[in-house]
Amino acid sequence: MLKGRNLIQPNDFSLQELDSVLSLGEKIIQNPQKYVDVCKGKLLSTLFYEPSTRTRFSFEAAMLRLGGSLVGFSEPGSSSVSKGESLADTIRTVGCYADIIAMRHPKEGSAYLAAKHSNIPVINAGDGGHQHPTQTLTDLLTIKSLKKDLNNLTIGLCGDLKFGRTVHSLVKAMARYQNIKFVFISPSELKIPDYIKEEIEGNYYETSSLEEVIDKVDILYMTRVQRERFINEEEYLRLKDSYILTKDKLKTAKEDMLILHPLPRVNEISTEVDDDPRAVYFEQARYGMFVRMALIMKLLGVDIDA
Amino acid sequence: MLNINSIKKGIVIDHIKAGCGYKIFKQLGLHKADYSVALLKNVSSNAMDKKDIIKIENEINIDFTVLGIIDPNITVNVIENEKIKEKIKLSIPKTVKGIFKCKNPRCITTVENIDEVEFLLVNEENKEYKCEYCESRTSL
Numbered sequence: 001m002l003k004g005r006n007l008i009q010p011n012d013f014s015l016q017e018l019d020s021v022l023s024l025g026e027k028i029i030q031n032p033q034k035y036v037d038v039c040k041g042k043l044l045s046t047l048f049y050e051p052s053t054r055t056r057f058s059f060e061a062a063m064l065r066l067g068g069s070l071v072g073f074s075e076p077g078s079s080s081v082s083k084g085e086s087l088a089d090t091i092r093t094v095g096c097y098a099d100i101i102a103m104r105h106p107k108e109g110s111a112y113l114a115a116k117h118s119n120i121p122v123i124n125a126g127d128g129g130h131q132h133p134t135q136t137l138t139d140l141l142t143i144k145s146l147k148k149d150l151n152n153l154t155i156g157l158c159g160d161l162k163f164g165r166t167v168h169s170l171v172k173a174m175a176r177y178q179n180i181k182f183v184f185i186s187p188s189e190l191k192i193p194d195y196i197k198e199e200i201e202g203n204y205y206e207t208s209s210l211e212e213v214i215d216k217v218d219i220l221y222m223t224r225v226q227r228e229r230f231i232n233e234e235e236y237l238r239l240k241d242s243y244i245l246t247k248d249k250l251k252t253a254k255e256d257m258l259i260l261h262p263l264p265r266v267n268e269i270s271t272e273v274d275d276d277p278r279a280v281y282f283e284q285a286r287y288g289m290f291v292r293m294a295l296i297m298k299l300l301g302v303d304i305d306a
Numbered sequence: 307m308l309n310i311n312s313i314k315k316g317i318v319i320d321h322i323k324a325g326c327g328y329k330i331f332k333q334l335g336l337h338k339a340d341y342s343v344a345l346l347k348n349v350s351s352n353a354m355d356k357k358d359i360i361k362i363e364n365e366i367n368i369d370f371t372v373l374g375i376i377d378p379n380i381t382v383n384v385i386e387n388e389k390i391k392e393k394i395k396l397s398i399p400k401t402v403k404g405i406f407k408c409k410n411p412r413c414i415t416t417v418e419n420i421d422e423v424e425f426l427l428v429n430e431e432n433k434e435y436k437c438e439y440c441e442s443r444t445s446l
Binding site for chain 1 (some may be wrong): 410414428439443
């Protein structure tokens with residue numbers, strides 16, 4: 001069903017298709033040994049035009065754990081991009097060598113362009129401030145595994161909601177499930193874009209106060225104010241510490257609330273929170289690797305359970 | 307009452323919302339024309355109270371897509387021998403190519419050589435389109 005397809009944004013997949021990826025991810029978690037050779041002889045190309053140790057490692061670990069191999073670069077300076085090669089040409093060329101591509105690029109819409117020129121599946125590993133669908137798969141698998149359901153949830157998203165592509169993707173994906181309410185917590189300068197709000201048809205509440213709403217949410221999705229998205233450094237410095245989640249602020253939160261964060265963290269979650277059972281952001285990174293394993297298997301058509 | 311002669315062969319763009327005539331005039335490059343053109347503003351109209359009209363005494367290729375985006379309610383009359391040969395009703399296009407440039411400085415279309423970027427209509431009321439690549443909104 002998903003063989004040969006691309007993943008550019010979370011809604012490229014139907015709910016049923018998403019569910020099939022998440023279910024496979026859960027099966028891999030339960031019995032990783034069963035899948036160690038399923039991608040033997042397959043090659044993943046990781047094209048990372050901007051630094052991202054975490055996502056790149058996650059993809060690479062996923063492919064290696066499936067028995068596949070890797071080619072790629074982690075900075076464009078070490079590739080033909082430095083000679084002026086277009087993205088379209090790079091993709092056409094890589095398609096001659098590899099079986100699947102995971103690409104991160106600072107420009108928005110780059111993954112869509114790549115998919116247009118590719119004869120092998122393209123996975124968007126982040127295109128500027130636009131989309132980051134595998135982070136969304138990570139978030140969905142984390143929520144599904146720990147909450148046992150993706151319906152009937154109030155999801156608080158806190159921090160940089162303007163440039164935070166993980167937020168945009170997660171909102172778009174979660175809006176497809178039943179009885180989902182969103183609480184957007186941000187300074188007025190970093191509010192969620194209107195087009196995202198239009199898509200969720202009024203099922204949201206906006207505030208600048210985390211304290212006001214922390215007791216109401218089932219999921220608290222903290223995000224970093226991203227220095228790299230600001231043109232004005234002063235603006236960044238003014239806003240970077242807008243929200244810092246501390247133990248004290250968690251006093252009124254639900255006992256079964258989950259604290260998620262796409263990582264890396266800077267100041268927005270105090271390290272004293274790390275021991276709280278509700279803090280699942282490092283576990284979330286683990287789920288990320290498993291869901292990428294599932295995704296690679298699905299797009300390559302090597303799902304041995306199908 | 308201001309009188310403008312009827313044209314023998316050319317195009318009359320009628321039912322333009324009063325005040326929008328100059329925008330269309332410029333968009334069609336008529337300010338650079340070396341043939342007869344007339345822009346009539348605030349002409350009395352039964353249906354619209356006031357309207358703008360453009361008369362072009364020449365055979366030119368009109369970009370109907372642009373006109374549809376600016377004002378889908380306008381009418382284009384093709385004139386031959388001082389008579390209306392064809393009446394063209396416009397509509398706002400669902401997708402357009404080659405008219406907009408993405409205004410998002412972080413969009414891939416600003417750096418890659420892409421022939422024609424497609425924009426998709428997302429808000430008919432505001433005539434807002436989104437870039438097929440980065441999904442940023444834009445309008446004329």
